[in-house]
Amino acid sequence: MALIVQKYGGTSVGTTERIKNVARRIAKWKAQGHDLVIVVSAMSGETNRLIGLAKDIQEYPDARELDVLVSTGEQVTIGLLAMALKEIGVPAKSYCGWQVPVVTDSSHSKARIQSIDDAAMRADLDAGQVVIVAGFQGIDEVGSITTLGRGGSDTSAVALAAALKADECQIYTDVDGVYTTDPRVVPEARRLKTITFEEMIEMASLGSKVLQIRSVEFAGKYKVRLRVLSSFEEEGEGTLITFEEDQNMEKAVVAGIAFDRNEARINVKGVPDKPGIAYQILGPIADANIEVDMIIQNVGEHGTTDFSFTVPRGEFQRTLGILRDVQTHIGATKIDADDKVAKISIVGVGMRSHCGIASTMFRTLAEEGINIQLISTSEIKVSVLVDEKYLELGVRVLHKAFGLDQAVEA
Ligand code: ADP
Numbered sequence: 001m002a003l004i005v006q007k008y009g010g011t012s013v014g015t016t017e018r019i020k021n022v023a024r025r026i027a028k029w030k031a032q033g034h035d036l037v038i039v040v041s042a043m044s045g046e047t048n049r050l051i052g053l054a055k056d057i058q059e060y061p062d063a064r065e066l067d068v069l070v071s072t073g074e075q076v077t078i079g080l081l082a083m084a085l086k087e088i089g090v091p092a093k094s095y096c097g098w099q100v101p102v103v104t105d106s107s108h109s110k111a112r113i114q115s116i117d118d119a120a121m122r123a124d125l126d127a128g129q130v131v132i133v134a135g136f137q138g139i140d141e142v143g144s145i146t147t148l149g150r151g152g153s154d155t156s157a158v159a160l161a162a163a164l165k166a167d168e169c170q171i172y173t174d175v176d177g178v179y180t181t182d183p184r185v186v187p188e189a190r191r192l193k194t195i196t197f198e199e200m201i202e203m204a205s206l207g208s209k210v211l212q213i214r215s216v217e218f219a220g221k222y223k224v225r226l227r228v229l230s231s232f233e234e235e236g237e238g239t240l241i242t243f244e245e246d247q248n249m250e251k252a253v254v255a256g257i258a259f260d261r262n263e264a265r266i267n268v269k270g271v272p273d274k275p276g277i278a279y280q281i282l283g284p285i286a287d288a289n290i291e292v293d294m295i296i297q298n299v300g301e302h303g304t305t306d307f308s309f310t311v312p313r314g315e316f317q318r319t320l321g322i323l324r325d326v327q328t329h330i331g332a333t334k335i336d337a338d339d340k341v342a343k344i345s346i347v348g349v350g351m352r353s354h355c356g357i358a359s360t361m362f363r364t365l366a367e368e369g370i371n372i373q374l375i376s377t378s379e380i381k382v383s384v385l386v387d388e389k390y391l392e393l394g395v396r397v398l399h400k401a402f403g404l405d406q407a408v409e410a
C-alpha cells in the first residue's frame with residue numbers, strides 16, 4: 001500500500017464523461033489499498049476563457065482579482081470529481097488551495113509555494129477518504145487567493161507529494177509520457193522510458209510544456225518520484241524522471257528537442273564598445289520586470305559593436321518602448337527587431353562527454369537553408385533562434401539527424 005499523488009490535467013477532466021472516467025480510475029487504485037491525493041486542473045479551455053472575460057473588462061486586469069477569477073476553474077473540477085467518486089461509492093472530500101492551506105508568496109499569477117499544512121489531508125486519508133485538491137491555487141499570508149502560473153497544477157501536485165512524503169507523484173495527461181519532442185509536431189517522436197531530472201528541467205524551461213518547470217524544480221529539491229502518464233490508457237508505465245543517469249543504458253547523446261514560439265529578438269546596432277553598455281541596455285529592461293533570455297554581444301570593431309537579446313513575445317512592444325530612450329542615451333545607431341522568431345533546443349546529459357554535437361546541429365539546419373540568428377549553450381543544451389516559419393522543419397530534421405526516431409533504449 002502506497003501514498004500516491006495523482007494529477008489530472010485539463011483535457012483529462014475536460015467533460016463530465018471524462019471526469020467520471022477519472023473517478024473510475026481512482027476507484028481502481030483505491031481498491032488496491034492505496035492512499036490517494038488527487039490534484040485537478042480546470043476543464044480544458046476554462047482558464048483561457050476566464051482570462052478572456054477579465055480582458056473584456058480591463059486591458060491589464062487587476063492582479064489580485066484576476067487570481068480570484070481564474071482560480072474558480074479548479075474549484076469546479078474538484079467539486080465534480082468528488083461527486084463522481086461518491087456516486088460510485090468511493091468516499092472523497094474536496095479542498096480549495098486556501099482550505100488545505102497551500103500558503104504562497106503574494107506574487108499574483110506567478111506565486112511560489114511556501115508551505116503546505118498536511119494535517120487535514122492526513123486525517124482524511126486515515127479515515128479512508130480520497131482527498132481532492134484544486135491545483136494551480138494557494139493563499140498568501142494576508143488571505144488573498146493566489147495562482148501559480150500557467151500549467152501550475154503540476155507544481156501543486158509535486159509540492160503536495162513533497163509535503164506528504166508520497167511514494168510517487170503521477171502526472172496524468174493527454175500523452176502517455178515525455179517524448180523525444182512534442183509528438184504533435186513530430187509524429188515520429190518516441191516516448192522516453194526515463195529522462196534525467198536535469199534533462200527534464202532543461203526541456204521544461206526551453207518550452208516543453210508537458211511539465212511546468214517549477215514542478216520539476218520541486219521534484220529535484222525534495223526528491224519526489226515523478227512520473228508522467230496518459231489518463232486515456234489503462235496500462236502503461238509512462239516516463240519516470242530519474243535522479244541518476246543509468247550508466248548501463250545505451251542512451252542517445254541528445255535526449256530530446258524542445259522549442260519555444262514565445263520569443264522576440266532585439267538587435268541594438270552600433271553601440272559604443274565600452275564598459276557598462278550591457279548594463280545600460282539591459283538594466284532598464286530588468287527594472288521593468290521583463291525577463292531577458294538569450295544574450296549575445298559581438299567583439300567590437302572601430303569602437304562600436306552590436307548587442308542582441310530575446311524577450312518574451314508579449315513584452316516585445318514594451319521592450320521597444322524602453323529601448324527608444326536607451327538608444328538616444330547611449331547613441332546606438334539602429335534598433336532592428338523581429339517578433340516572428342522561435343527557439344529550438346537540443347538537450348542531453350550525454351553532450352558533456354561528446355564533441356561535435358553543436359556542429360551536427362548547425363550543419364543539419366544549414367542543409368535545409370535555415371539561418372541561425374542567435375545561439376546559446378550550456379553544458380547539456382544548445383539553443384538556436386530561427387525564423388518562426390522554419391520552426392517545425394528545423395525540429396523535424398534535427399529529430400532525425402540525432403537518431404531520435406529510432407529506439408535506442410534496452
Ligand atoms: P495538461 O493539460 O494535462 O497539463 P499540457 O497540455 O499542459 O497537458 O501538456 C501536455 C502536452 O505537452 C502534450 O499534449 C504535448 O503536445 C505537449 N508536449 C510538448 N513537448 C512534449 C514532450 N517532449 N513530450 C510530451 N508532450 C509534450
Ligand code: ASP
Nearest residue numbers: 041047136150151152153
Ligand atoms: N488551469 C491552469 C492553466 O490552464 C493550471 C493548469 O492547468 O495546470 O494554466
Ligand code: MG
Nearest residue numbers: 009151209210
Ligand atoms: Mg499542463
